[in-house]
Amino acid sequence: MTDSLTAFAAEKLDQLETRSLRRRLVPTDRLDGLWVERGGRRLLSFSCNDYLNLSHHPAVKAAAMAAVERYGAGAGASRLVTGDHPVFGELEARLAALKGKQAACVFGSGYLANAGIIPTVMGPGDLILADELAHACIWSGAQLSGATVLAFRHNDMADLAQKLAAQRGAAARCLIATDGVFSMDGDLAPLDAVSSLARANDAWLLVDDAHGLGVVGPGGAGAGSVYPTAHIDLSMGTFSKALGGYGAYVCASAPVIDLIKTRARTFVYTTGLPPANAAAALAALDVIADDPDLVAGPLANARRFTRALNLPEATSAVVPIMIGEADRALAVAQVLESAGFLAVAIRPPTVPAGTARLRLAFTAGHTARDIDGLMSAIVGLVP
Ligand SMILES: Cc1ncc(COP(=O)(O)O)c(C=O)c1O
Structure with missing residues (x-):
């Protein structure tokens, strides 16, 4: 006899199959x-x-293998317990310098990063405005935060301005979140205009540049570097695209990063990224610079x-x-x-x-x- 959970799953799959999904x-x-x-x-x-x-890339693979030899295959625990291998600090300093920020925090993945960063700085009574095509993990983080979450039309600054005018006043804090390079469309967010609206409305700006790092801007410094006047409060990205590996980061001011390392649930309550992934990311950043x-x-x-x-x-x-x-x-x-x-x-x-x-x-x-x-x-x- 089929149990009800199995029957539920089979029926869902049938429905999805019918719609080619x-x-x-x-x-x-x-x-x-x-x-x-x-x-x-x-x-x-x-x-x-x-x-x-x-x-x-031979240098990236060699760095990962050397790190496995030195640190082992896994981090061993959350970074706040015993998993903070020295290679993470080195990578964070490197990323902060690249993004012109005081500090950085490395996460296990891009999904974990956005799911942890957003609820750390936003909560009930706050307002999050996200581009309608922003990556799924931005939406997950926004929903987890308990803030009011609204989508603005893709790269539509008039719509963003209108939503800010209508909603900002009622919220304690406000975050605007967007991809730097949109993952499924390949276009860039107009970060100069987004940043101006953020500043004019006392809102913070989070940019997910997973697909920008290593590809766009001078030296592959990412979408933010295409718009040098943009002020990005939370500059997030991943090692899983152009860097060829796995893991993610956010760069911000030192107090913001300290708060994230203290409170982000997807940082605190999860095992550190295997140190070899951080070593590979460092080697990939060397290749990009050279x-x-x-x-x-x-x-x-x-x-x-x-x-x-x-x-x-x-x-x-x-x-x-x-x-x-x-x-x-x-x-x-x-x-x-x-x-x-x-x-x-x-x-x-x-x-x-x-x-x-x-x-x-x-x-x-x-x-x-x-x-x-x-x-x-x-x-x-x-x-
Ligand atoms: C824009 C964007 N952000 C975040 C992620 C998630 O990153 P990760 O694969 O490291 O979880 C992806 C893709 O996977 C992405 O395209």
Whole structure:
């Protein structure tokens, strides 16, 4: 006999399957920063966030391996207990300097970072305004905080201004939260305008720059560096995209970071990131600092693609190809896979209903031939 939980799950899955929204894991062997093996076939990936192919960079791997030898495979405990290996302090100092802030805090992941930072500084009686396309973990953090949470229309400063005018007065504190580079659309938030509105309305600004670090701005310093006049109170990002590893950070003033290290539940009540991940991130930051040509690669490659296909010019490594319905997006991705390209379909609820897409991620390692090959395979498949 089927128990009620199992029956519930099976029915939910059936409903999702009918709408082409069920998700399945596909074992994937990433052979290097570009090629993957799936089902015994080699595919050229345009779906990894490994924009600089650093996940397989010899110096990054060597740093991780040396750290495993020295510190072991895991942190051993929360960083507030015995897990604060010296490599974390080194990485935090490095990140704070990069972002021009007094201090930084490293988290286990980007999701944990936003889920912990936002409830640390916001609570009931406060107001959070987030871009409607902000990453899921910003929404999770906002909901966990107990503050009033409102979405403003994507990159629409008039809508943000109107919502601030209507709602700011009633709230004790106010936080504006946005991605720096939007993960599924690849466009940048107009951080200068967002920051001006934040300052004019006594609001704090959190920017999640997971997809900006290592790719946009001078030296790959991130979306904030594209808008040098923007004042970002909480400058958050991850090691999981261009840095090729895992983990995340937030940079801010020293008291804010001390408060986060004292109170953020996803920092206090969780085991520290394995120290090898921090060592890998440090090595990746070295590569980024030493190799401006590598850093320029993803955007140049994305632009080669958008220019050739007459798409809006890429502003980051991410280029969406809008398809519409989920089943059609899955079918297009399948055709591309048969042609040797991995371009995974992104479906709701990751993106709004009716905007299923291929989300292409260009990396420094893609050659002109790779990009032209993808173009030939895509032309004719999409509207
Ligand atoms: C904008 C953005 N923020 C945060 C995250 C979460 O980071 P992590 O994968 O380290 O949890 C992601 C993607 O995963 C992202 O795209």
